[in-house]
Amino acid sequence: MVKVTKRAVEKFNEFKQKDESMGNEMLRISFGGYGWGGPKLQLALDELKNNDDILVKVEGMSIVYNLDLEAYVNGSVIDYSNNWFSPGFTISSPNSSSC
Secondary structure, rough: OOEEEHHHHHHHHHHHHHHHOOOOOOOEEEEEEEEEOOOEEEEEEEOOOOOEEEEEEEEEEEEEEEEHHHHOOOOOOOEEEEEOOOOEEEEEEOOOOOO
């Protein structure tokens, strides 16, 4: 199961409140290629849930990912970074590369 920090939930819900066009948006976890340590995960907004997707809901925030990624997503943590160089949602996984 994927974990979501309180900061990520708050930021996602804040974005949804500010932007009315984000009505049905979900955060999608997807395959982002291979790094030195194996597969990398990436995040993007998506409006559609496919039949073979897993849906996770956390305090008004919906997260989807394909069933094939479950082994890589388990234990992952989604957070929101205020880092000056690259602010935004991040995902870290003990099962994939961060290189």
